[in-house]
Amino acid sequence: MRxxxxxxxxxxxxxxxxxxxxxxxxxxxxxxxxxxxxIETSAVAAPIAADFRITPLEVA
Known part of the structure; x- marks a missing residue:
C-alpha cells in the first residue's frame, strides 16, 4: 500500500x-x-478615587 x-x-x-x-x-x-x-459603544473608564495611591511592593 502506497x-x-x-x-x-x-x-x-x-x-x-x-x-x-x-x-x-x-x-x-x-x-x-x-x-x-x-456594536456597543466604546468603554469609558471610571473616575479615579481621591484616595487612590499606588504603594511600593515590599520585597524581602
Missing part, C-alpha cells in the same frame, strides 16, 4: 467538501436571529 495513493487525495477532497458544506449550513440563517448584533 502512502500517497490517489485514494488519499480523493478522501481529502471529499472531507474538505463535506466540511465546507457543513460550515455553510451552520452559518446560513434567515430571520432576525441571523442579523449581526450592533
Amino acid at each position: 502512502l500517497f495513493s490517489p485514494d488519499l487525495y480523493r478522501n481529502f477532497a471529499i472531507g474538505f467538501a463535506v466540511g465546507a458544506l457543513a460550515l455553510g449550513v451552520a452559518n446560513a440563517g434567515t430571520g432576525p436571529e441571523a442579523q449581526p448584533e450592533p
Whole structure:
C-alpha cells in the first residue's frame, strides 16, 4: 500500500467538501436571529478615587 495513493487525495477532497458544506449550513440563517448584533459603544473608564495611591511592593 502506497502512502500517497490517489485514494488519499480523493478522501481529502471529499472531507474538505463535506466540511465546507457543513460550515455553510451552520452559518446560513434567515430571520432576525441571523442579523449581526450592533456594536456597543466604546468603554469609558471610571473616575479615579481621591484616595487612590499606588504603594511600593515590599520585597524581602
